[in-house]
Amino acid sequence: MSEDRLPDEIVLGMIAQQLAAAMDRPWHVTGDLARGPGSLAVTLGEDHTGHPGHIDINFVLNVDRPGDTTISDCATGYGTTPEETVGRAIEIWLGTTGSALLELLAQDGSFAGHYAADDPDGFPGWHIIHGGITGWGIGDDFQAVQHWAAANPLAPHLAPALEGSFDRDHLIGVKAFFGSDGDSETAEIRVDGIHHEAASEVLAGLPWPRPAEGMSYARTFLLLVHHEGRDATA
Template sequence: MDDVRLPDEVVLDKLARRLSAATGDPWAARGSMIKGPGTLGIFLGEDHTGSAKHLDLNFVFNLDRPVETSISDCTTGFGSTVEEAVDRAIEMWLGTTGAALLELLRRDGSFAAHFPADDPDGFPGWHTIHGGISGWGAGEGHDVVQHWLIDNPLLPRLAPALHDALDRGSLIGVKVFFGGRAGRETAEVRVNGGVHEGASLALAGLDWPRKQDGLSYARTFMLLVHPQEPATAANA
């Protein structure tokens, strides 16, 4: 694959078109950003990996208050061409991170699932939106890690390791990516774009399947919306 990065305006236009199709709302690439409805915007981060298949996306809920309303995440695609890989990277982001962020705008369950503060499968004390669970790999059983993640909620298992990451009162993004094969596993948890070492170690210690041959990976994204008393969970 010719590893030449697509121009930023091409990537932004691709993502804007996908967002418009998914939401029915107008999203358009304008200069260095995508402008969405109201105060929404998305910026493409700098190329810090050297890989044309890798994208850093900064989603801003309120362009007037970017510091406290931004959610940053990265995504990588694969394919025989750079364009195919970027399309898959966008698809991966939309199905996981994007789904959770768009659900915060809709709040009707059409994009992602809601977990109130007292839900046993949620994050204790926080109203959480859980994006989709994507999986990929190679060989027989390439989806075993994805199916494990569907059957084993991560939020309550990672919550103890993430207590020091709750450093702002709302909008904390938690991305999880893990899998591989036995002896060559990857387990990474990112909080608002940065790797969280403690949660990554906790994830690595869980009993998800390690394939002896082939590959199996899974990715998901959870948005901790705001702290919430269990008694008020039904009103979120």
């Protein structure tokens, strides 16, 4: 695969196309923005990896107030061409992070699930939206971690390590990426795109499956919408 990265305007166009299809609403690229309906927009973060399939996506709920309405996350795809690799990264983002963000707009359960502040499977004190769970790997047990994540909600396990580490009381994005390939394993929590060491250690200590052969990985996203008794500023 060529190591050349696609130009940002091409990547934004691909994101706009997939969001338009998911929402059945028009999106278009204007300069360094992909603009959606109303105040929605997407920008790209700076290339900090050099990997042609790694993209940093900033989803802006209100383009006039990006400071407190932007949810940032990244994704890395794979494929045989830059277009295929970036397309896969966008699909991964849309199936996890994007599904939670679109559900924030829809509020009807069509994209992702809601957990109330007092739900035992949720995040205590916060209303959260749980994005989709994607998985990939090699071998007979390649879906093992994905299936475990679907049956074992992460939020109540991560909450003690995460509580008190947020710099705002609404729209906190928490990404989980974890799995193993037999010889090594990964367990990473990112909060608004930044690695969270304590929560990552908690994730590493959970009893998700580690297949002896092949590989199995999962990724999911939690959107902490607002603290109990407060409304999201979207």
